[in-house]
Amino acid sequence: MATHHAVNGTLPPEPEKATLEGRNKVLGFWLFLGGECVLFGSLFATFIALRDQVNGGPTASELFQMPVVALATFILLTSSLTSVLGILAMHRNKVGQMQAWFAITVLLGLAFLGLEIYEFVEYYHHGHMLTSSAFGSAFYTLVGFHGGHVLFGVLWIALLIAQSFKKGLTLVTAPKFYVASLYWHFVDLVWVFIFTVVYLMGMVE
Amino acid sequence: MSGQVTYAGRKGLWDWLTTVDHKKIGILYLIAGGIFFLLGGLEAILIRIQLMYPNYDFVGGSTFNELITMHGTTMIFLAAMPIIFALMNAVVPLQIGARDVAYPFINALGFWLFFFGGLLLNLSWFLGGAPDAGWTAYPPLSSGHDFSDQGVDFYVIGLQIAGIGTWIGGINFLATIVNMRAPGMTYMRMPLFTWATFVTSLLILFAFPAITVSLVLLMFDRLFGANFFDVNAGGNVIIWQHLFWVFGHPEVYILILPAFGIISEVVSTFAKKRLFGYSAMVFATVLIGFLGFMVWAHHMFTVGMGPIANALFGVATMLIAVPTGIKIFNWLFTMWGGQIRFTTANLFATGFIPTFVMGGTTGVMLSVPPADYQYHDSYFVVAHFHYVIVGGLVFGLFAGLYYWWPKMFGKKLNETLGKWNFWLFFIGFHLTFFPQHFLGLMGMPRRVYTYQADTGLDLGNFISTIGAFGMGLGTIVLLINIIVSIRKGEPAGADPWDGRTLEWAIPSPAPEYNFAQTPLVRGLDALWTEKMSGNGKMLPAEPLGEIHMPSPSVLPIIMSIGLFIAGFGFMYHNIPVIIGGMAITFICMIIRSLVDDHGYHVKPKELEDGEKGVKA
Numbered sequence: 059m060a061t062h063h064a065v066n067g068t069l070p071p072e073p074e075k076a077t078l079e080g081r082n083k084v085l086g087f088w089l090f091l092g093g094e095c096v097l098f099g100s101l102f103a104t105f106i107a108l109r110d111q112v113n114g115g116p117t118a119s120e121l122f123q124m125p126v127v128a129l130a131t132f133i134l135l136t137s138s139l140t141s142v143l144g145i146l147a148m149h150r151n152k153v154g155q156m157q158a159w160f161a162i163t164v165l166l167g168l169a170f171l172g173l174e175i176y177e178f179v180e181y182y183h184h185g186h187m188l189t190s191s192a193f194g195s196a197f198y199t200l201v202g203f204h205g206g207h208v209l210f211g212v213l214w215i216a217l218l219i220a221q222s223f224k225k226g227l228t229l230v231t232a233p234k235f236y237v238a239s240l241y242w243h244f245v246d247l248v249w250v251f252i253f254t255v256v257y258l259m260g261m262v263e
Numbered sequence: 264m265s266g267q268v269t270y271a272g273r274k275g276l277w278d279w280l281t282t283v284d285h286k287k288i289g290i291l292y293l294i295a296g297g298i299f300f301l302l303g304g305l306e307a308i309l310i311r312i313q314l315m316y317p318n319y320d321f322v323g324g325s326t327f328n329e330l331i332t333m334h335g336t337t338m339i340f341l342a343a344m345p346i347i348f349a350l351m352n353a354v355v356p357l358q359i360g361a362r363d364v365a366y367p368f369i370n371a372l373g374f375w376l377f378f379f380g381g382l383l384l385n386l387s388w389f390l391g392g393a394p395d396a397g398w399t400a401y402p403p404l405s406s407g408h409d410f411s412d413q414g415v416d417f418y419v420i421g422l423q424i425a426g427i428g429t430w431i432g433g434i435n436f437l438a439t440i441v442n443m444r445a446p447g448m449t450y451m452r453m454p455l456f457t458w459a460t461f462v463t464s465l466l467i468l469f470a471f472p473a474i475t476v477s478l479v480l481l482m483f484d485r486l487f488g489a490n491f492f493d494v495n496a497g498g499n500v501i502i503w504q505h506l507f508w509v510f511g512h513p514e515v516y517i518l519i520l521p522a523f524g525i526i527s528e529v530v531s532t533f534a535k536k537r538l539f540g541y542s543a544m545v546f547a548t549v550l551i552g553f554l555g556f557m558v559w560a561h562h563m564f565t566v567g568m569g570p571i572a573n574a575l576f577g578v579a580t581m582l583i584a585v586p587t588g589i590k591i592f593n594w595l596f597t598m599w600g601g602q603i604r605f606t607t608a609n610l611f612a613t614g615f616i617p618t619f620v621m622g623g624t625t626g627v628m629l630s631v632p633p634a635d636y637q638y639h640d641s642y643f644v645v646a647h648f649h650y651v652i653v654g655g656l657v658f659g660l661f662a663g664l665y666y667w668w669p670k671m672f673g674k675k676l677n678e679t680l681g682k683w684n685f686w687l688f689f690i691g692f693h694l695t696f697f698p699q700h701f702l703g704l705m706g707m708p709r710r711v712y713t714y715q716a717d718t719g720l721d722l723g724n725f726i727s728t729i730g731a732f733g734m735g736l737g738t739i740v741l742l743i744n745i746i747v748s749i750r751k752g753e754p755a756g757a758d759p760w761d762g763r764t765l766e767w768a769i770p771s772p773a774p775e776y777n778f779a780q781t782p783l784v785r786g787l788d789a790l791w792t793e794k795m796s797g798n799g800k801m802l803p804a805e806p807l808g809e810i811h812m813p814s815p816s817v818l819p820i821i822m823s824i825g826l827f828i829a830g831f832g833f834m835y836h837n838i839p840v841i842i843g844g845m846a847i848t849f850i851c852m853i854i855r856s857l858v859d860d861h862g863y864h865v866k867p868k869e870l871e872d873g874e875k876g877v878k879a
Contacts, residue, residue: 078442078443081442082365082366082438082442082443085437085438085441085442086366086369086434086435086437086438089434089437089438089468090434092469093430093434093468093469093471093472094472096469096470096472096473097472097473097476100472100473100476100477100506101476103502103505103506104476104480104491104502104506107499107502108491108497108499108502111497111498111499113490113496113497188483188487188488188489189488189489189490190490190496191490191496191497192493192496192498193497194489194490195480195483195484195489195490195491195498196491199480199483217853217856217857218856221856221857225859230859234856
């Protein structure tokens with residue numbers, strides 16, 4: 059197509075940064091993630107302020123099922139690794155491998171979401187709800203915001219994989235995969251903090 | 264490229280609804296922000312009429328609450344910030360020698376999100392009453408439905424949508440300034456307005472997510488029964504105050520730093536001198552931006568944070584006076600010994616300096632926690648923040664409008680009417696707000712709709728209302744001036760003020776590709792450098808060639824309408840409407856991802872026409 063769209067097989071070593079549009083996209087995405095840090099920081103601050111306000115309901119250590127949470131953590135951290143392998147495949151211009159690694163990333167993301175939904179349903183049956191206490195409000199808002207980010211990431215990466223079958227790997231599609239993987243790492247990083255602040259600190263009475 | 268796609272040119276309204284051209288988006292911001300400015304001004308006049316006489320019953324208490332809330336919210340989020348964005352869009356890409364912004368599509372999306380968020384907020388007047396819990400919307404006043412029926416729902420959702428628009432606009436300017444500067448335009452050669460835009464955008468990037476979270480918490484409390492601010496269920500209302508001011512104080516600097524930038528440009532141009540202490544000005548701008556994040560709790564001295572927190576935040580606040588003082592002195596030294604021309608733009612810039620110093624002085628007074636216990640929630644605070652926001656920001660915006668109007672529209676504003684505008688507004692402003700210092704010190708509380716007769720408050724309030732009429736007249740003169748300029752304004756030419764920076768090197772209004780050839784920047788005040796070296800115009804950094812432009816798109820407005828519809832769904836608990844509205848937005852995002860924008864190319868022939876001043 060246009061002159062700035064390279065044909066498959068002749069991509070430069072870092073195709074995501076080869077065009078001005080690509081560099082703009084990567085820079086803008088880092089800035090976006092900087093803002094997201096403040097967003098989650100505010101939610102964490104709110105949660106820490108309210109985490110003991112259970113309003114007569116179950117406390118964190120009574121509720122949390124650490125095996126499920128540990129499994130979810132393992133799955134999400136593994137998905138970060140698979141997205142790195144996807145980007146490495148992209149840099150070697152191996153479209154098929156890249157699609158496969160990102161597809162695994164999506165599947166792991168879906169598994170994480172399944173565990174999170176199971177967990178929320180369990181808590182709901184124990185009387186832990188958005189409306190039951192300030193702890194409940196803060197918990198579901200923080201963890202739910204993260205879950206929403208995972209869901210968005212799953213849909214986004216799936217859409218990118220789908221279009222890569224038609225468009226292949228070009229100077230237009232490569233930056234998209236690159237920023238999606240940045241996003242995925244960020245979501246994982248937030249989960250590391252949630253695992254620590256919400257779950258581990260919640261288990262310590 | 265196979266088959267040159269030449270842009271056919273969209274016309275009329277359709278062009279404006281789909282444009283991704285930063286200059287047109289700037290004009291859209293100016294029109295929308297201008298309308299909201301008139302609306303907020305009308306609300307101010309009504310507030311002042313209500314307070315003209317003691318025990319007066321002009322609008323009554325509950326309408327008064329709606330008026331003060333909507334006046335503050337409208338002026339800050341829907342008038343001041345969009346007009347700042349108008350000037351940033353119109354000027355910054357030109358000042359750095361760029362053909363466009365980094366994300367033209369996101370830029371358009373930012374405008375439409377702001378517009379529909381503001382529209383949603385203001386529709387509250389017709390749908391059961393406007394928000395009435397103050398522009399700061401402190402819970403528990405705002406979190407229940409007892410005091411504020413549905414008004415605050417419009418506040419949380421309208422500001423959320425508008426805030427996202429502002430946030431992505433900030434990211435756009437950051438990436439533009441980092442990645443799109445012309446060859447030779449190093450950071451320390453950037454004009455001060457561009458520097459101010461850069462620091463302001465950083466503040467927007469890191470401050471707006473805090474209000475996003477504040478509004479989410481308040482929305483969840485109001486609409487979904489969450490308990491963040493319900494003390495009975497373990498909630499804590501102070502969380503709102505912290506999060507709101509973690510955003511709210513940087514917001515003050517988001518407003519004033521662009522004004523500092525404008526004043527620096529105007530003072531230097533009309534003194535015909537290089538800005539005094541350029542590097543110190545840059546340093547001061549960055550330092551103010553940094554310190555702006557460290558002082559939010561000075562809005563909460565009376566909450567009971569304890570003496571240590573109060574002292575720390577008080578001292579941090581006083582520190583900001585140092586870089587601000589550097590700026591004031593540098594403007595004065597720039598004017599010192601210059602060949603000063605008192606155009607309307609320069610009158611506003613000159614009037615800004617003493618007025619802003621007065622606002623800064625009361626700011627330092629307020630930063631002393633023990634004294635603040637006396638001033639808190641009184642008209643002294645109202646006087647202070649109007650001195651910095653109107654006397655600082657609005658004077659700066661008027662200076663910027665008169666200065667850059669020729670670049671945006673190709674015609675000058677009338678200078679005689681401009682001087683009427685300045686003197687009416689300047690005298691009206693001081694008449695309105697100077698007495699309010701004393702009203703506050705005498706004990707008049709803010710946000711109360713009336714006062715008793717013979718308590719010493721009558722005369723001050725009466726004078727204040729007369730002053731407000733003066734500011735209203737000044738604004739009407741500006742409107743007349745705009746109409747006169749559109750009808751029969753004199754053509755401005757490329758460089759009406761004998762300018763110093765890059766935007767004056769290209770025709771007015773700028774062609775859609777801005778620079779036919781990217782300029783080579785060889786010094787601070789790029790155009791002035793060339794004027795002094797005898798060239799009189801910029802040297803090109805590239806041969807004349809085809810220019811790639813982004814295609815217009817209707818998606819930004821549709822995405823914004825989707826969120827606008829979903830907003831109503833949230834407010835009225837109508838799930839199909841929520842899903843429908845969100846679906847519209849997400850489908851647009853998918854289309855945007857799937858359909859590549861190849862843009863179009865402007866051919867060299869059109870470029871030659873452009874050089875002769877014909878708009879391509």
